[in-house]
Amino acid sequence: MRTDRLEAFSDGVFAVAITLLVLDLQLPPTNVSLIQGLADRWPGFAAFGLSFAIIGIIWVNHHALVGALRVVDRPLLFLNLALLMSVVLLPFTTSLFARYLVRGGGDAHVAAAIFSGSSLLMSLGFNVIYVWIIRHPALRYDATPPRSSVRATLRFGVGGVVYAASIGIAFISALLVFVLSALVAAYYVLDQVTSSEPVES
Amino acid sequence: MRTDRLEAFSDGVFAVAITLLVLDLQLPPTNVSLIQGLADRWPGFAAFGLSFAIIGIIWVNHHALVGALRVVDRPLLFLNLALLMSVVLLPFTTSLFARYLVRGGGDAHVAAAIFSGSSLLMSLGFNVIYVWIIRHPALRYDATPPRSSVRATLRFGVGGVVYAASIGIAFISALLVFVLSALVAAYYVLDQVTSSEPVES
Amino acid sequence: MRTDRLEAFSDGVFAVAITLLVLDLQLPPTNVSLIQGLADRWPGFAAFGLSFAIIGIIWVNHHALVGALRVVDRPLLFLNLALLMSVVLLPFTTSLFARYLVRGGGDAHVAAAIFSGSSLLMSLGFNVIYVWIIRHPALRYDATPPRSSVRATLRFGVGGVVYAASIGIAFISALLVFVLSALVAAYYVLDQVTSSEPVES
Amino acid sequence: MRTDRLEAFSDGVFAVAITLLVLDLQLPPTNVSLIQGLADRWPGFAAFGLSFAIIGIIWVNHHALVGALRVVDRPLLFLNLALLMSVVLLPFTTSLFARYLVRGGGDAHVAAAIFSGSSLLMSLGFNVIYVWIIRHPALRYDATPPRSSVRATLRFGVGGVVYAASIGIAFISALLVFVLSALVAAYYVLDQVTSSEPVES
Numbered sequence: 001m002r003t004d005r006l007e008a009f010s011d012g013v014f015a016v017a018i019t020l021l022v023l024d025l026q027l028p029p030t031n032v033s034l035i036q037g038l039a040d041r042w043p044g045f046a047a048f049g050l051s052f053a054i055i056g057i058i059w060v061n062h063h064a065l066v067g068a069l070r071v072v073d074r075p076l077l078f079l080n081l082a083l084l085m086s087v088v089l090l091p092f093t094t095s096l097f098a099r100y101l102v103r104g105g106g107d108a109h110v111a112a113a114i115f116s117g118s119s120l121l122m123s124l125g126f127n128v129i130y131v132w133i134i135r136h137p138a139l140r141y142d143a144t145p146p147r148s149s150v151r152a153t154l155r156f157g158v159g160g161v162v163y164a165a166s167i168g169i170a171f172i173s174a175l176l177v178f179v180l181s182a183l184v185a186a187y188y189v190l191d192q193v194t195s196s197e198p199v200e201s
Numbered sequence: 202m203r204t205d206r207l208e209a210f211s212d213g214v215f216a217v218a219i220t221l222l223v224l225d226l227q228l229p230p231t232n233v234s235l236i237q238g239l240a241d242r243w244p245g246f247a248a249f250g251l252s253f254a255i256i257g258i259i260w261v262n263h264h265a266l267v268g269a270l271r272v273v274d275r276p277l278l279f280l281n282l283a284l285l286m287s288v289v290l291l292p293f294t295t296s297l298f299a300r301y302l303v304r305g306g307g308d309a310h311v312a313a314a315i316f317s318g319s320s321l322l323m324s325l326g327f328n329v330i331y332v333w334i335i336r337h338p339a340l341r342y343d344a345t346p347p348r349s350s351v352r353a354t355l356r357f358g359v360g361g362v363v364y365a366a367s368i369g370i371a372f373i374s375a376l377l378v379f380v381l382s383a384l385v386a387a388y389y390v391l392d393q394v395t396s397s398e399p400v401e402s
Numbered sequence: 403m404r405t406d407r408l409e410a411f412s413d414g415v416f417a418v419a420i421t422l423l424v425l426d427l428q429l430p431p432t433n434v435s436l437i438q439g440l441a442d443r444w445p446g447f448a449a450f451g452l453s454f455a456i457i458g459i460i461w462v463n464h465h466a467l468v469g470a471l472r473v474v475d476r477p478l479l480f481l482n483l484a485l486l487m488s489v490v491l492l493p494f495t496t497s498l499f500a501r502y503l504v505r506g507g508g509d510a511h512v513a514a515a516i517f518s519g520s521s522l523l524m525s526l527g528f529n530v531i532y533v534w535i536i537r538h539p540a541l542r543y544d545a546t547p548p549r550s551s552v553r554a555t556l557r558f559g560v561g562g563v564v565y566a567a568s569i570g571i572a573f574i575s576a577l578l579v580f581v582l583s584a585l586v587a588a589y590y591v592l593d594q595v596t597s598s599e600p601v602e603s
Numbered sequence: 604m605r606t607d608r609l610e611a612f613s614d615g616v617f618a619v620a621i622t623l624l625v626l627d628l629q630l631p632p633t634n635v636s637l638i639q640g641l642a643d644r645w646p647g648f649a650a651f652g653l654s655f656a657i658i659g660i661i662w663v664n665h666h667a668l669v670g671a672l673r674v675v676d677r678p679l680l681f682l683n684l685a686l687l688m689s690v691v692l693l694p695f696t697t698s699l700f701a702r703y704l705v706r707g708g709g710d711a712h713v714a715a716a717i718f719s720g721s722s723l724l725m726s727l728g729f730n731v732i733y734v735w736i737i738r739h740p741a742l743r744y745d746a747t748p749p750r751s752s753v754r755a756t757l758r759f760g761v762g763g764v765v766y767a768a769s770i771g772i773a774f775i776s777a778l779l780v781f782v783l784s785a786l787v788a789a790y791y792v793l794d795q796v797t798s799s800e801p802v803e804s
Contacts, residue, residue: 005208005264007608012216015615016418018691019623020220025695027702034703034710052691056684060677063608074261074393081257088219088253092226099228100235107235192677206409206465213417217619221421275462275594282458289420289454293427300429301436308436407610407666414618422622476663476795483659490621490655494628501630502637509637 001072006080010062013084017091018055021048024095040102046178047098051090053185058087058122060192065130070141079132083125086118093118101174112174116166119181123160155191159184202273207281211263214285218292219256222249225296241303247379248299252291254386259288259323261393266331271342280333284326287319294319302375313375317367320382324361356392360385403474408482412464415486419493420457423450426497442504448580449500453492455587460489460524462594467532472543481534485527488520495520503576514576518568521583525562557593561586604675609683613665616687620694621658624651627698643705649781650701654693656788661690661725663795668733673744682735686728689721696721704777715777719769722784726763758794762787 025048028037038045062083069076093115100111137143162184166177226249229238239246263284270277294316301312338344363385367378427450430439440447464485471478495517502513539545564586568579628651631640641648665686672679696718703714740746765787769780 001264001268005212005268008209008212008611009216009260009264011608011611012213012414012417012615013220015414015612016217016220016619017223018687019616019619020223022620022623022691022695023224023626025692027699030706034699034713049688052684052688056681056687059612060680060684063604063612063680067604067608077261077264078257078390078394081253081261084219084257085250085253088223089226092223096228096235103231110235189681193681202465202469206413206469209410209413210417210461210465213414213615213618214421216615217418217421218424221424224425278462278465279458279591279595282454282462285420285458286451286454289424290427293424297429297436304432311436403666403670407614407670410611410614411618411662411666414615415622418619418622419625422625425626479663479666480659480792480796483655483663486621486659487652487655490625491628494625498630498637505633512637 001074001077003066003069003072006072006077007066010066010080010084011059013087014055014059014062017087018052018059020091021051021055021094024048024091024098043101043178044098047094047101050178050182050185051094053189054119054122054181055087055090057185057188057192058126061126065126065133068140068142069133071139073136073139076129076132076139079125079129083122083129086122086125089118090122097174097178101178108174109171112170112177113167116163116170116177116181120160120163120167123163127157127160159188202275202278204267204270204273207273207278208267211267211281211285212260214288215256215260215263218288219253219260221292222252222256222295225249225292225299244302244379245299248295248302251379251383251386252295254390255320255323255382256288256291258386258389258393259327262327266327266334269341269343270334272340274337274340277330277333277340280326280330284323284330287323287326290319291323298375298379302379309375310372313371313378314368317364317371317378317382321361321364321368324364328358328361360389403476403479405468405471405474408474408479409468412468412482412486413461415489416457416461416464419489420454420461422493423453423457423496426450426493426500443500445503445580446500449496449503452580452584452587453496455591456521456524456583457489457492459587459590459594460528463528467528467535470542470544471535473541475538475541478531478534478541481527481531485524485531488524488527491520492524499576499580503580510576511573514572514579515569518565518572518579518583522562522565522569525565529559529562561590604677604680606669606672606675609675609680610669613669613683613687614662616690617658617662617665620690621655621662623694624654624658624697627651627694627701646704646781647701650697650704653781653785653788654697656792657722657725657784658690658693660788660791660795661729664729668729668736671743671745672736674742676739676742679732679735679742682728682732686725686732689725689728692721693725700777700781704781711777712774715773715780716770719766719773719780719784723763723766723770726766730760730763762791 025044026041028034028041030037032040097111097115100108133139162180166180169180170177226245227242229235229242231238233241298312298316301309334340363381367381370381371378427446428443430436430443432439434442498513499517502510535541564582568582571582572579628647629644631637631644633640635643699714700718703711736742765783769783772783773780
């Protein structure tokens, strides 16, 4: 099975999910001034930025992973669907996180844990696909194991470990979960930009 | 007519429809605890998972079917539009099913029957396209009837029969319709994953 | 400029617009039975089906038109954007039409006229693009005027004339506008299916 | 890294964002006549048209810019994501602008400034990508600096300067911001249509 429709469908889901994030930026209530109304909703804007970065990063990684594939088998199609389901859930868990971060109280901890859980799911989905591709050389253009695989596995693992730890951290401080998630996102962007080299089209 | 725009448009509709499912995951009311609020809405989450699986499976099948085509004729474009209409309706019928499964009562039976009906429509749409392609060898790369066609016809038929039966079963138990639909989805995923073999790109 | 991104962007807009139609199928109120609630909203379902057919038909025609192009010039990009704007408006005018068809009264006439106006805009947009392509042979693979151009012009004109007339007819009967639009859609589907012949990919 | 998935993902985001604009065209309240209700909401329709034009223009420019690329490096992927974030924000800032333009008062000035700020962000994002491509000849098909680069830089700059000035102008007149933005959009469309020449596919 060709990789092009896998790419087209995945790109479609990534594009819709990243754009739907804007639907969570609700207009402020009209009984306070606009500036006040927007300021009260800062967690919504921060969550929008974070989720946009998370989906953007996972898209860049997905792009790189699928680019190494010559063919796709059926299990990979379904693993990819599972990854996409975690991507599609992110606007919902983000929206939940933002709402309860504003409201505070005990539910903010629960919402932060759910957000961490959905980030962990995405990370796990990505890692399972990565392992599947490493173990099935026939799917790849280049059957020899990629030299960078150890480093890449470590790197992907970092996110997973932080997200798993965040589920516990959520019950200490919801805000800390937000900060940690933002740091992981910033780390991925910096890591990828600095290791950048153009590749022939 | 080339198949690539049929694929691009269909992938777009599948991607938007599968991502819009998240809009049905509404935030819980704020007068109960978050955990309670989410627990009360479990049918919404179960329906999200089921619909995601159904659209994902139909996408994989669509992918395989169109991959066998060399050209597309106009009737096929319109049959494909009819299939896509049933796909676009699924988020609505899923939302309806989830709401009345929570509320219970007589309307839960009606909602389950409507959900089964929309699954049946999708199954019928897929089967009509399948038969059209089997009967018009000039549209295919390989004009000889596919060896697997009898088996595939049987397999596609299973879903159709279960969905048709579900319309009646809905009036006995709405929950049973949900379980049966989940079993059909699991059967398709397992069947396809086990019969998997990579194909040249 | 290559035609592929024009196609990809247009297919994206068509796919999103046709899928967003489902958002107008709101869940019925819970103070009546589900069957009663859905029956009361029949114009919403009828409008969904009609709009789905209209966007589907315009997609098929767009597909055929752009398939004849070798290159795209800038005016064509902007004419295409104008056509897409009329496509994007259709879910809104459909929703308006469906709501006031249920409510009846004088506003139903206005809503039917607005719906006809938006269909007319789409038809005009399509015709302007068609004329632009006919008048600029350098854009086409085949510089000789297509043999079918006279017939096609007439055919495209039919929709435009009916939609223009519908603006007036709206003030006699909103329902008649709906029936006429459905007949035009059915005519296009039948005309295209019967004149169908497969083309090399 | 190939440019095709960058294009597919970007086209997806542009297509979804431009189509989601229709969700801001809410149905009018039912306690006034339909014509009155629509007339009261004219800023919503004007903002829809303006935002559609702005996203359409940025898509045409993006199309031209990426068309000059042979390969994509990682920084460019992330710069592109930043540009897409500003595109995704536009339906929200448009909706805000339209609402407060109807309501008037001091908040209309703030909303106009926010709208200008988001237009400025989009303009800046586009200019940064443009400069990156000019400075990295290895990414381009044609390593010699494009002859038209000075003119293009000036042209892109016009929008940026107007949008920056609009942030200040917003506090004089919100409506003037709308008119200026519409003039910039009209200038870009006219400039591009008149400098049009078809290019080989």
